[in-house]
Amino acid sequence: MKQNRRQFIRSSALATMALATPLFPAIASVKKLSKISTDKMKLSWTPYDLQLNHTFTISGFSRTTTPIILTKIEYDGLEGYGEASLPPYLGETQASVIEFLKKVDLSAFTPYGHIEEIMSYVDGIAVGNTAAKAAVDIALHDLVGKIEGAPWYKIRGLDKYDVPDTTFTIGIDTDEVVREKTREALGRFNILKVKVGGPDDKRMIEAIRSETDLPLAVDANQGWKDRRQALDMIFWMKERGVVMVEQPMPKQDLDNIARLTEESPLPVFADESIQRLSDVERLKGVFSGINIKLMKCTGMLEAWKMRKLAYSLGMKVMIGCMTETSCAISAASQLYSGMDFADLDGALLIGNDCFDGAKLENGKIIPSDQPGIGVKLSGDLRFSRKG
Ligand code: MG
Numbered sequence: 001m002k003q004n005r006r007q008f009i010r011s012s013a014l015a016t017m018a019l020a021t022p023l024f025p026a027i028a029s030v031k032k033l034s035k036i037s038t039d040k041m042k043l044s045w046t047p048y049d050l051q052l053n054h055t056f057t058i059s060g061f062s063r064t065t066t067p068i069i070l071t072k073i074e075y076d077g078l079e080g081y082g083e084a085s086l087p088p089y090l091g092e093t094q095a096s097v098i099e100f101l102k103k104v105d106l107s108a109f110t111p112y113g114h115i116e117e118i119m120s121y122v123d124g125i126a127v128g129n130t131a132a133k134a135a136v137d138i139a140l141h142d143l144v145g146k147i148e149g150a151p152w153y154k155i156r157g158l159d160k161y162d163v164p165d166t167t168f169t170i171g172i173d174t175d176e177v178v179r180e181k182t183r184e185a186l187g188r189f190n191i192l193k194v195k196v197g198g199p200d201d202k203r204m205i206e207a208i209r210s211e212t213d214l215p216l217a218v219d220a221n222q223g224w225k226d227r228r229q230a231l232d233m234i235f236w237m238k239e240r241g242v243v244m245v246e247q248p249m250p251k252q253d254l255d256n257i258a259r260l261t262e263e264s265p266l267p268v269f270a271d272e273s274i275q276r277l278s279d280v281e282r283l284k285g286v287f288s289g290i291n292i293k294l295m296k297c298t299g300m301l302e303a304w305k306m307r308k309l310a311y312s313l314g315m316k317v318m319i320g321c322m323t324e325t326s327c328a329i330s331a332a333s334q335l336y337s338g339m340d341f342a343d344l345d346g347a348l349l350i351g352n353d354c355f356d357g358a359k360l361e362n363g364k365i366i367p368s369d370q371p372g373i374g375v376k377l378s379g380d381l382r383f384s385r386k387g
Contacts, residue, residue: 041106041143042074043136044383047094050085050323050350054171054181063088066323069097070354071135072383073143075111080143081355081375082331084135085295085322085346092131098387100125100132112147115140119301130275130298137299138331138373145372152300152334152374153367162337164318165363166344167193167217175207182211190363191215191243193343197223201233205240217341219246222272227256231263238265244318244341246291247271258286267316269341277302280309289316289340294332295324304335321346330357330375333367354379 050066071082084097103125109118115137122136145152153160168189170181185192192212194204197220208216218237224230230248237245244267249257251272261268267288274283275296283290290310292303303319310317318341319332326347336342344365347353357375358367368374 037076037110039076041109041111043071043101043104043106043139044074044385045069045071045098045101045135046381046383047098048325048354048381050325051352052323053349053351054177066350067094068325069094069101069132069135070325070327070381070383071101071139073106073111073136073139075143076147078143078146080111080139080141080146080372081327081377082135082137082139082142082299083325083328084131085324085328086131087322090131090295090322092129095387096129097132097135100129101135102385104136111140111144115144115301119298123298131295134294134297134299134328137301138294138328141300141331141334142372142375149371151367151369151371152331153337156304156335156337158335158337160333160337160367161364163333163364163366164336164339164342165190166342166360166365167191168345169193169195169219169343169349170204170208171195172198172204175203178204178207179211182208186212186214188360188363189214189345191217193217193219193246193345194242196220196233202236205237205242209240213241216240216242217244217246217343218242219271220248222247222250224248225250227260230260234260234264234266242266244269247273254283254286261287264288267340269316269318271320277306277309280306280315281313284313284315287315289318291318291320291343293320293322294328295322300331300335303332307335307339316340318342319344323349325350325353326355326357327373327375329365330355330367331373333358333365334373354381 048068048070052064055064067086069084073080086092119137122133168185172195192214194216196218246269269289269291270283270287271291274290292306297303307317317339319336320343324346329344329347355375356378358365
């Protein structure tokens with residue numbers, strides 16, 4: 001009975017949705033039915049702390065844990081999971097996410113075919129709070145995919161194997177640690193990402209080159225302050241097998257970044273300079289491409305729109321992440337088929353992942369074939385609507 005009712009809900013919503021939105025391009029036509037489920041969506045959450053395998057240092061910050069909030073939306077016997085990852089430099093906390101989630105009332109909505117409408121409501125609750133919004137968006141996508149009975153890469157009509165190799169990130173550290181992390185990556189990854197913008201970038205690159213010839217991506221995290229020096233460094237790095245550069249200079253220094261990009265022999269990607277869909281257009285001609293992160297752009301719906309807009313503007317696109325469980329990483333893995341670069345090692349850098357989902361295969365993060373975002377909760381966590 002349950003199954004019949006679910007198919008019924010799905011068919012009726014699909015009919016409305018196929019007309020209203022291009023969200024489900026893989027679905028051709030369905031019969032329109034008149035009734036939908038009267039069940040109400042219930043949102044709950046739980047705080048969780050990720051333990052990093054290594055102390056992580058980027059230009060200006062160092063840490064060993066990342067706080068997160070996991071979310072769950074229950075509806076019609078199904079559960080959709082989501083996540084807000086909260087690295088301290090982005091400004092959201094477990095308390096601020098909980099405060100935001102308490103304001104989210106999904107009882108007036110039905111999920112299927114209404115992601116756009118629901119996320120428009122969620123986005124309008126308060127400015128900012130992008131990770132909190134992403135936690136709702138991801139759980140909603142997981143739920144809707146489960147109602148549909150398909151993973152999102154299939155719903156989007158994507159090939160899950162047509163994805164770029166994921167980078168494995170090496171933070172700013174001593175030669176010894178850098179070499180150890182490089183050895184840890186060998187045989188598992190086909191490209192490494194090096195955090196630069198510290199006092200001795202050339203030494204970092206040379207330490208890695210003493211271990212491997214794998215291609216390298218570099219992320220300066222705004223750490224290079226002078227355009228001429230940045231350009232010299234990029235030319236030096238290109239000679240040593242670096243293939244792309246992320247956020248070379250301070251995020252607001254767009255004039256210098258535009259000139260740097262024009263002269264750079266390597267593609268230059270925006271990370272700190274970009275947050276949401278509304279930022280994409282003004283970065284055309286400034287950067288070669290953009291780094292899309294679910295936690296900064298409110299989740300999968302807006303990430304998909306950013307991807308489409310950037311490609312339509314002739315820009316390159318990569319997908320990035322925070323330190324996250326396999327929940328948020330699996331969500332990202334559902335929409336990066338065909339992208340230029342990927343940095344989806346977030347769940348591989350932690351020791352207490354509580355989800356089973358997308359997996360590293362031959363250097364690529366491949367989503368599972370489970371419906372929704374393709375995850376199973378493996379920990380014993382209690383979700384509630386309390387602080
Ligand atoms: Mg970055």
